[in-house]
Amino acid sequence: MLNNLVKDKNYEVMIVEDDSILAMGLESKLHKMGLTVRSMATTPEQAILHAQNNRPDLAIIDINLNASKTGIDVANYIWRNYNIPIIFLTSYYNDRIVNQAMESEPYAYLLKPCRDEELKVAINTTLHKHHFFFKSKESLNNKTEEFIYINENTKYDKTQCELFIDEKSIKLTKNEKKLFDILTK
Structure with a gap:
């Protein structure tokens, strides 16, 4: 059972791993930690689905x-x-790959082979931080307003990830879009 933060919750995990044997091994580790593996995907398309x-x-x-x-x-x-x-959770590590990976805002980046304790700490930390920042899974699905009004002439379109000043679209960088995305959740 996972100690501390997630022991009383029933968290569901998705594993995305192209090597079926490694995926089954990870699934076994997660079950021993008290987590439910909701799905395993071996391809990007399966993972998205x-x-x-x-x-x-x-x-x-x-x-x-x-x-x-x-x-x-x-x-x-x-x-x-x-x-x-x-x-x-990958065996790939170099500065270019890590920089690319950071664009997707991961909570952790672990190298294979990974000790059970490292995985356990990463999972605990991830779930705690995510819950802290987003409060609950249900609140993530409550997207009631399309625009966030910053002031009388500035608004942000959440669906298109665009900033408008005086109804004129302002080009945002990838990092600026991510910042707005985090702030508007």
């Missing part, structure tokens, strides 16, 4: 999925569309 249909509480994603899309692409999509927290 599982995220859409199941809305897990956490996604543990490998970066190299031996497909045209990477785990980073999957993470970007599911974070952007569903605010599902991400932990990367």
Whole structure:
């Protein structure tokens, strides 16, 4: 059982791993920690479909999925569309890959092979921080207003990720869009 923060909750996890044997091993570890593995995906397409249909509480994603899309692409999509927290668990590490991975706002980046204790701490930290920032899973789905009005002549379109000043669209950088996305949840 996971100690501390998540012991009394029934958290559901999605595993995205192209190696079925590694995925089953990770599933076994997570079960021993008291977590429910809601879905396992071996391709980017399966992962996106599982995220859409199941809305897990956490996604543990490998970066190299031996497909045209990477785990980073999957993470970007599911974070952007569903605010599902991400932990990367991968054997790939270099500055370029880590920088690309950081664009999807992961809560943790772990290298394989990973000790059970490291995984446990990363999961605890991820779920705690995500709950702290977003308060509850239900509040993530309450997107009632399309615009956030900053002042009388400035508004932000949440659906299009655009800032308007005096009805004129202002080009935002990727980081600015992410900041607005976080602030408007």
